[in-house]
Amino acid sequence: GRGFRIILKGGEKNYASRVAASKTLLTQKGTDSVHHKNTIVYRHLQDGDLIVMNRQPTLHKPSMMSHRALVQKNERVIRMHYANCKTFNADFDGDEMNMHFPQTQQARADAQEIMFSDKQYITPTNGGPLRGLIQDHVVSGVLLTKRDTFFTKEEFQQLFYSTIVHSDTRLIMPHPCIAKPQQLWSGKQLITAVLRHLTSSFKGGLNLTSKSQVSKEMWANDEFEQIVTFRNGELLTGVLDKSQFGAASFGMVHCCYELYGASLAGMLLSTLGRLFTIHLQFHGFTCGIDDLIITENGNKKRDAKLVKADIHSLEVNRKYSKYEPETHDSLADALRDTLTGDSDYAKLDTLVKTEVNQLTTEIIGDLIPGEQMKRFPKNFMALMTLSGAKGSQVNVSQISCLLGQQELEGRRVPVMASGKTLPSFPPYDTRARAGGYIGDRFLTGIRPQEYYFHCT
Numbered sequence: 001g002r003g004f005r006i007i008l009k010g011g012e013k014n015y016a017s018r019v020a021a022s023k024t025l026l027t028q029k030g031t032d033s034v035h036h037k038n039t040i041v042y043r044h045l046q047d048g049d050l051i052v053m054n055r056q057p058t059l060h061k062p063s064m065m066s067h068r069a070l071v072q073k074n075e076r077v078i079r080m081h082y083a084n085c086k087t088f089n090a091d092f093d094g095d096e097m098n099m100h101f102p103q104t105q106q107a108r109a110d111a112q113e114i115m116f117s118d119k120q121y122i123t124p125t126n127g128g129p130l131r132g133l134i135q136d137h138v139v140s141g142v143l144l145t146k147r148d149t150f151f152t153k154e155e156f157q158q159l160f161y162s163t164i165v166h167s168d169t170r171l172i173m174p175h176p177c178i179a180k181p182q183q184l185w186s187g188k189q190l191i192t193a194v195l196r197h198l199t200s201s202f203k204g205g206l207n208l209t210s211k212s213q214v215s216k217e218m219w220a221n222d223e224f225e226q227i228v229t230f231r232n233g234e235l236l237t238g239v240l241d242k243s244q245f246g247a248a249s250f251g252m253v254h255c256c257y258e259l260y261g262a263s264l265a266g267m268l269l270s271t272l273g274r275l276f277t278i279h280l281q282f283h284g285f286t287c288g289i290d291d292l293i294i295t296e297n298g299n300k301k302r303d304a305k306l307v308k309a310d311i312h313s314l315e316v317n318r319k320y321s322k323y324e325p326e327t328h329d330s331l332a333d334a335l336r337d338t339l340t341g342d343s344d345y346a347k348l349d350t351l352v353k354t355e356v357n358q359l360t361t362e363i364i365g366d367l368i369p370g371e372q373m374k375r376f377p378k379n380f381m382a383l384m385t386l387s388g389a390k391g392s393q394v395n396v397s398q399i400s401c402l403l404g405q406q407e408l409e410g411r412r413v414p415v416m417a418s419g420k421t422l423p424s425f426p427p428y429d430t431r432a433r434a435g436g437y438i439g440d441r442f443l444t445g446i447r448p449q450e451y452y453f454h455c456t
Contacts, residue, residue: 052100063087368397
């Protein structure tokens with residue numbers, strides 16, 4: 001049947017309009033076959049009300065979760081914690097969501113005990129964690145917990161108090177890890193203080209031995225920065241990154257979920273999110289050109305290696321075509337006689353790709369990270385990719401080193417009937433560049449032919 005809807009705006013200024021709208025709800029019309037009973041609006045949505053949020057497509061059970069509402073007056077957007085983005089598969093580029101307001105006690109009980117967001121930490125499919133901190137929080141977590149991060153008493157207390165904003169219990173200040181010449185507290189002590197405060201009502205502290213995502217090679221082969229060790233709730237060694245408080249199995253938050261329950265795991269994610277946000281505001285984070293530049297010695301290595309690409313390609317083409325100066329006028333003639341079908345091109349592609357891909361791996365290995373102008377962790381591009389915050393090693397290599405061999409469905413650039421890959425190349429050109437091998441990089445720019453191959 002046909003329904004009806006009346007939009008009521010909050011605020012004191014709209015009180016009269018709400019009263020007028022409420023009176024219309026009590027008025028029955030003779031033509032209204034649906035509206036038989038009087039309808040009363042008792043109140044608007046208030047802070048703390050349980051609401052069910054749904055983002056379509058609803059692909060799994062946690063696509064509908066209940067939350068406690070925090071009403072933002074004069075706002076027309078939905079604010080949501082980053083930890084819930086993966087669960088909803090949501091981002092902030094215009095996504096729309098549906099909000100449902102449970103009306104009965106049974107519906108509210110279901111929303112509180114079954115659908116509440118804290119209870120959706122584990123995915124029903126394989127038991128892995130769904131919720132976790134992302135992006136800037138991951139970067140801040142590494143910067144906060146690395147060994148050379150220290151705070152004065154004022155800085156430590158500011159971060160500690162700003163993080164535990166909803167607590168009525170006493171905050172316990174740890175002893176400084178450095179006494180002379182100045183009292184200093186480490187970032188690891190800050191994590192310890194926060195964790196022990198949240199778990200103070202439980203008997204035992206967290207005991208965990210795990211690994212961070214950043215390898216020990218990036219810490220000068222210091223395994224104590226890679227091995228994350230908690231003993232009785234105290235962080236002794238290791239750097240916290242995506243593997244510990246992201247949506248990863250057997251990390252710090254996952255263990256707290258198993259030991260202390262869903263509510264504390266949700267509280268820990270919220271608390272760490274506040275801590276990392278405030279710390280990053282104090283520290284600052286930006287990615288500049290100097291994070292992408294290779295040293296002069298590295299560029300010399302790169303140029304010397306790239307010369308070998310054409311040499312390797314020439315040798316492969318000569319061997320495959322069985323070029324003989326006595327029987328062929330040129331190598332192009334030998335290739336024209338040899339490459340008669342698609343299978344011949346496919347075999348040649350495989351042989352050339354094997355050689356040039358090996359060369360690409362050697363170039364990247366020589367330059368990253370050994371020849372970067374700024375080294376990790378001062379290099380914020382490397383910090384983002386290695387910690388799991390954003391990006392990958394491929395992004396770094398394409399920016400700073402080279403793009404490498406371009407492939408489409410496992411094949412190199414297709415050859416036209418004329419034997420050319422592009423009109424600007426001669427027929428049956430044996431150079432690696434003509435076959436789609438790009439030795440250029442985004443940092444210093446790529447040429448038109450390379451741009452076309454990369455876009456294709």
